[in-house]
Amino acid sequence: MFTTMTKRMAMAAAMGALALTALPAQADVIDDIKARGTLRVAVKADYKPYGFRDTSGAIIGIEPDLAQDVADKLGVSIEFIPVVSSNRMQFLQQGKVDLLIATMTDKPDRRKVVFIADPNYYSSGTNIMTPKSFGFTAWEDLRGKPVCGIQGAFYNKKTGREFGAKIVAFKGTAEVYAAMKAGNCVAFVYDDSSHVATLEQDEWADYEMPLPTIDDAPWGLAVALGEDRFHDMMGEMIIGWHKSGRILELETKWGVANTPFAQDMHDKYK
Amino acid sequence: MEAFFEWFRVFYDETGINLPFLYDSYDRDRMIAGFFMTIKLSLVCLFFSIIIGIIGAWLQNSPLKWTRRIMNGYIQLFRNTPPLVQLYFFYFAISSLLPTVSNGYGGQQPILGGFAWAAISLSFFAGAFNVEIFRSGIEAVPNSTIEAAEALGFSRLTIYLHVTLPLAIRVALPALNNNLVNLVKTTTLAYAIAVPEMLYEANQIWSDNVNVTEMMIFLLITYFALVGVLVWGMNRWERSLKIPGFGA
Numbered sequence: 412m413f414t415t416m417t418k419r420m421a422m423a424a425a426m427g428a429l430a431l432t433a434l435p436a437q438a439d440v441i442d443d444i445k446a447r448g449t450l451r452v453a454v455k456a457d458y459k460p461y462g463f464r465d466t467s468g469a470i471i472g473i474e475p476d477l478a479q480d481v482a483d484k485l486g487v488s489i490e491f492i493p494v495v496s497s498n499r500m501q502f503l504q505q506g507k508v509d510l511l512i513a514t515m516t517d518k519p520d521r522r523k524v525v526f527i528a529d530p531n532y533y534s535s536g537t538n539i540m541t542p543k544s545f546g547f548t549a550w551e552d553l554r555g556k557p558v559c560g561i562q563g564a565f566y567n568k569k570t571g572r573e574f575g576a577k578i579v580a581f582k583g584t585a586e587v588y589a590a591m592k593a594g595n596c597v598a599f600v601y602d603d604s605s606h607v608a609t610l611e612q613d614e615w616a617d618y619e620m621p622l623p624t625i626d627d628a629p630w631g632l633a634v635a636l637g638e639d640r641f642h643d644m645m646g647e648m649i650i651g652w653h654k655s656g657r658i659l660e661l662e663t664k665w666g667v668a669n670t671p672f673a674q675d676m677h678d679k680y681k
Numbered sequence: 682m683e684a685f686f687e688w689f690r691v692f693y694d695e696t697g698i699n700l701p702f703l704y705d706s707y708d709r710d711r712m713i714a715g716f717f718m719t720i721k722l723s724l725v726c727l728f729f730s731i732i733i734g735i736i737g738a739w740l741q742n743s744p745l746k747w748t749r750r751i752m753n754g755y756i757q758l759f760r761n762t763p764p765l766v767q768l769y770f771f772y773f774a775i776s777s778l779l780p781t782v783s784n785g786y787g788g789q790q791p792i793l794g795g796f797a798w799a800a801i802s803l804s805f806f807a808g809a810f811n812v813e814i815f816r817s818g819i820e821a822v823p824n825s826t827i828e829a830a831e832a833l834g835f836s837r838l839t840i841y842l843h844v845t846l847p848l849a850i851r852v853a854l855p856a857l858n859n860n861l862v863n864l865v866k867t868t869t870l871a872y873a874i875a876v877p878e879m880l881y882e883a884n885q886i887w888s889d890n891v892n893v894t895e896m897m898i899f900l901l902i903t904y905f906a907l908v909g910v911l912v913w914g915m916n917r918w919e920r921s922l923k924i925p926g927f928g929a
Contacts (some may be wrong), residue, residue: 544788556784563884567885567889568885568889578885595795602793
């Protein structure tokens with residue numbers, strides 16, 4: 412009886428001491444990344460030129476370049492984890508990645524789930540890509556027609572609800588392009604920034620982006636909830652990118668016309 | 682009724698449990714449409730896979746060598762490839778080789794859409810298993826029974842329809858039951874080719890509302906109930922067909 416009692420007390424004392432020593436040095440994700448020596452970043456792998464695969468299979472693009480800047484700053488190597496729109500936030504929530512830079516539109520309900528850094532690093536709107544022969548001129552022209560989309564994109568609902576289009580959503584852009592070519596849908600509703608890059612290819616010479624861009628919305632990069640130090644660091648990095656004109660420079664490098672958003676932010680922080 | 686649905690919005694604010702397919706009329710409509718799409722796809726596939734099974738098992742015992750060979754080739758092809766690969770193959774490869782029809786506003790569209798291809802592909806997939814299941818039942822029918830029928834002047838087809846098949850079904854039912862349950866669950870794969878069934882709609886809803894957990898639980902319960910109804914029906918059928926002294 413006496414022995415178990417002392418054992419318990421000793422245990423409690425030891426636990427207390429452990430808790431006390433552990434508290435001040437609480438490790439956050441930055442320490443984890445440095446200890447691991449690798450920054451794990453969720454990026455798109457099917458979204459040219461923001462995140463896509465080169466002929467060797469490596470993931471490259473504007474967002475991987477930005478992620479590389481973060482890894483350089485932390486002095487660690489980088490690992491890209493390809494994600495799609497419908498699973499990207501779950502990767503971050505479950506701790507499978509440290510940082511999410513995956514063309515994600517900044518939305519209030521998403522801010523409840525992941526920790527989006529301010530200011531926003533990029534912006535895009537919604538538009539469609541469609542064969543020139545259809546001659547669409549207004550969003551209402553899509554009513555009742557099959558329109559391809561990407562599973563998990565937020566504007567699918569809007570295109571379906573407000574403009575009456577029948578959304579045919581696939582997992583990735585490769586399936587959508589195949590379905591477009593086969594005539595399974597009359598248009599592809601997606602980010603205008605993606606369409607601009609796609610339409611420059613000869614393969615899509617007979618296609619156009621005819622409608623006014625709607626929902627111009629900023630993109631957010633995110634860390635896991637509660638990671639204040641990493642969140643603040645990313646905020647400073649984004650300001651740094653805008654200040655130095657890094658975003659504009661990357662747009663030029665990857666063949667995208669400089670977007671008004673990137674130009675405005677550069678002027679603001681210059 | 683609207684007040685009942687609105688209550689779930691309050692429920693979300695209070696508890697954080699988000700069920701938009703109840704309080705948001707757009708999400709509700711598409712979830713209901715998805716539910717009926719799953720039922721429609723399941724029923725169509727169940728029906729055709731059983732028909733394919735019955736006809737296939739008959740052709741498998743055909744006296745013609747090439748009929749038997751083609752039948753076995755079909756079984757091997759569909760049983761040995763994953764259903765998801767088959768769906769992609771039909772929707773993206775075969776569909777582009779078929780003639781197109783006008784879509785009514787100046788363009789061409791494929792003659793068959795996502796639903797048709799899902800129904801065809803899943804029926805053939807489950808049908809290949811059903812052929813083998815019916816064969817196991819047919820082989821359990823004693824030769825003497827068939828010989829007795831032959832002696833009474835029945836033709837090969839009438840023996841199959843009136844003697845072999847009714848007895849074979851009783852033996853094959855438990856295995857058939859298993860395969861049909863699997864078929865209903867396999868209909869979720871159709872979301873890969875954008876057939877708006879339950880998983881597809883749930884995926885859209887959880888992407889818009891970031892409520893993956895709630896939608897997953899809802900899906901699990903709904904499929905459990907759907908398959909439960911099927912199993913209950915099949916068991917009743919099994920019991921009603923039971924002949925005392927025949928089979929196990």
